[in-house]
Structures are given as structure tokens and as C-alpha cells.
Amino acid sequence: MDFFLDSCGRRTYLLLIHLFVLRAAANLACSKPQVGENTVLTTESILMNDFPEGSVASVECANGFIAESGSGIITCTSAIWTEPSLVCRKKDCGPPKPQENMSFNLTEGTLFGATIKVICDKGYQIMGSSYKQCYAKGWSGRAKCEIVTCTKPTKVTNGRTLWDSQWDPRYGETIQFQCDDGYTLSGTGTIMCSETGGYDPQPPECKNVTTEGPITLDRSTLPPQVSTSTDLTAPSTTHRGRTITTGPPSTQGGRGIFTADIRATTSVTSAASANRDMHGGTVDTSKDNGHVPVIISVVCVSVVILIMVGFLYKFLLRRKGSANGTMPIC
Template sequence: MDFSPHTDGFKLLLLLMLPLGVAFPPASCPKPHGRENIVLTNEALLLNTFPEGVVVLFECANGYEKESGSGVTTCTGGSWTELDLICKKIDCGLPTPQEHMSFNLSRGTLFGALISISCDKGYQVYGSSFKRCYATGWRGRATCQLVKCASPENLSNGKTVWDSTDRPKYGEVIRFVCNEGYTLVGGDSSMCDEKGKYNPPPPVCEGKSAASKCSTCLVKDLVCFCFN
């Protein structure tokens, strides 16, 4: 009789050996695999074999936290018991309030979310204009600082009135005065606006009139006759 594997003779041989108490090795399990948000613990990753009865532990992946379940699964009869671990994304919550700063939370506050930063009128963002929710919380450093304009330039044939060594800040006003005999064309003041520009633009001082250049001027019939 043929006792090769998968033959009737081999099956008969197995039946004859059972009463003799011949032991067969217990079934082992394949390496277990988690899901997108569930992974094996570091200890379980070090295991190479998974014999009958071995217990391994799963945990939530980075950026997730346990909502329910134990994360324990056991090798039984060559397969793993059902995993009951449920993980959810970490919620970073609201960012820490900062002066003159607001956040666009339209994308939520869960792990991976990105929020944009904006500042009040007259302030501008210094640093990152975004924050991202990581497993450890929000990342992205920024401050809102008051807008500054460039240092005032000297007014040709006149004077720029600004009594500080600092640059003008949003809302501050500089003034202009022309030298004697010159005419101011434009406003006599400019304000530093929210874009860091002077509004209105600085004026100019027009040149002297013909009469002002004379050492002596005789006016007759609204006409100036100049005598030097």
C-alpha cells in the first residue's frame, strides 16, 4: 500500500497512530497586522514566531488615542482572536490665544489639521502663518506685531516733522512744513497705514515765485516789477 502524503494509505496510517498517543505540533499563527490607526507594540514587533496561545498587544498609532478596547489578541487554533481596540484622532483643541491674533479653524482641530493665522488690522504675522496639529499639540510659532512704516525722508525745500528716532507705527502721523517762500503741494500730514505705507503720500514743496526772488518788488496793477 502506498503511504505517500495525500494518499488513502497515509490517511490510514494517521488513524492507526492516533490511539498510540502520537502528538502533533500545535498550529502557529502568522504575524499579526494592524490597521491604519492601530499598530503592534515595540515588544510584539520583536517576536519572530507566534505559537499557539501566544498573546500580543496592539496600540494606537502616532496621532491617535484609545477610545475603547484592550488591544490584546491571542493565537488560537492557527488564527488570531478578534481585535477590539478602537482608536480615534487626538484633538489638539483650541490654540493658545495670543494678543491681536485670530485663527481659521474651518479644518478642525484633530490630528493633522492645519489652521491659518491672521492678525488684527495694523498688525502683521511674524513667523509661520500656519499651525498644524501634531501628536504633541500645535506647532508653528508666530506673533502679531504692529506694522511700521519706513523712516521718514527729508522733505526737499522743507522739513519733515517727526520727533522720534523710531520708525512710525500704524496710525502714527508725520507732518510736513515748507521753507519760507515755498508752497506745499499735497497734504501737510501723512499717516502710517495698515500696509506700512504713508497715506496720503508725502507732499512736495514748489519753488519760489518770481516775486520772492527779488530784493525789491514794486507792485503796480497786480504786476510785480523786480529790482535787484
């Protein structure tokens, strides 16, 4: 009887010890591992439900990051996970593949998560996304730079364009205009398709030649007008190399000469005045430019001849008086 009691007591003691050990071991189990900013649990570790003492799990680099060095193995020790030695860095997408007439603004860099802007050359426009972003598999977004086109200009009234292509004009191409007979271009005859999709300058117009305004005469190119002054004390003036003397005559015989000079001058000015009255106060230089110099030349020659005749007449009178022994009366 005593032996039986001793055996049962030992078994109970051993059972209690075993239960205590199991409970202690359960208390030393680890919780689910916590990952860092750039790491995640592997698929096998995610499927584990319990992490008792001595359990092993593993981590790997997160999406968009690549392993640079170290290991991702961790162990549960005294209910604490060891730190992994894995080092992860962001993936570098690198510069996007070059495309024709396209460039990129790489201010934010080319690492995972960065965004860049697509820029087209002058005269080209973006077709597609104007931004690209660096993802784990590379750059996202597709874009293409296409040349700017302009719509064909509308038909010009009383004219036509020399653009015979079936395609719309593209950036930098020019279009020429031509007017019908009897019409003239108002504006530039050649326009260019600009980078904005419009024309620079604007298309011209064709206007009737007869509808244009009156021609303005530049008076600075007109010859000087003939003076109508009859001042006997006026000094002599020079015209095209000839000198016209308008001063008083020195002898009595020159009165008729001077009178003829005044009459000639008056005739010229009267003709100019009549011509001026006919044209509303403006001398028609297209008709008188060729006659005025001829009239002045004739007057000058007439004056010289009359002066010479006067002096010759006085000379003859003096000789006749000397021959008769009398003094001629001046």
C-alpha cells in the first residue's frame, strides 16, 4: 500500500513538471514579425500562424526596392526576433528612353516613386501623358511628340492660295497667296504655320485697285513756284545758272525794257494763278514742270536783247548829236 502511494506521488510530480515546462515554453513564443519600411515578410513566413521559441522566418525587400547586401533571416529568441542584416535601396529607373523631338525634366531624379515631366520641342505637341513616374517595373505613361499642324486657310475673295497639298500645313511650312487680275494684295503675300497652330501673319485680302484712296502728292519734291512780286527794288535772283535783274533801270531808255520784263513775269504768274484756280488752289506740277523753265529762259533772253537794243539806241543818238554839234537830251 505504501509502495503504491509512493509511485502515484512520483508520477503526479513528473506530470506537474511537464505541464510547467510546456507552459513556460508557450510563454516564450514570439509574435508575428514586424517588418521595416523597405522590407516585407516572404510568402512562407506570412503563412505561418505560430512562432514558438527558436522559430525561423525571413524578410525580403519591398516592391520598388532591391537588395544591396545582407540576409533577411530572423530567429525567435527569448520571445524576441533578431534583427535582419538585409539592406534595401530604391530602384533606379534611369533616364527614359530617348524619343524624337522629346526631352524630360529630371529635377526629381530617376529613383523609385519619382515623377518627371515630358517636354516636346518647339513646333511639336504632346500626344498621351505629359508625366512619367518610376515604378517597380519601370517608367509609367506613354507619350509622343507630334508636329503641330494648321487648318487649311479659307478661300480668299478675288484671289487664291498656292497650297496644292491634300495634307494640312505643318509647323514651319508657308502658304503663298495670289490675287486675280485687277486686284492687289492687302497684307503679306506669304504666311507661315506657327507653333500655336495658327498663321503668322494673318492671311491677306485682295482689294480692287480702283477702290484705293487718292494719291497724296509730296510737296517737298515740287520745284519752287514762280514769284508774282513786282517790287522794283528787289535784288537779282539766280535760276539754273541765269541771273534775272529786277532792279530799276539806270537810264530812261530802259523803262520800256523793264516794262516788258514786268509784263513777261506777270504773264507767267497769271498763267500759274489760272492753273492754280483750275485745280482748287494747287498747281498741277505734272503739267507745268516742263513749261516754267522754258518761259523763264525766254523772258531772260528777251530782257537781255532789249537792254542791248537800248544801249545801242543811246549810242547812236550820242554819235548823231556829236556830228551836228549839239548835245542830245537824255
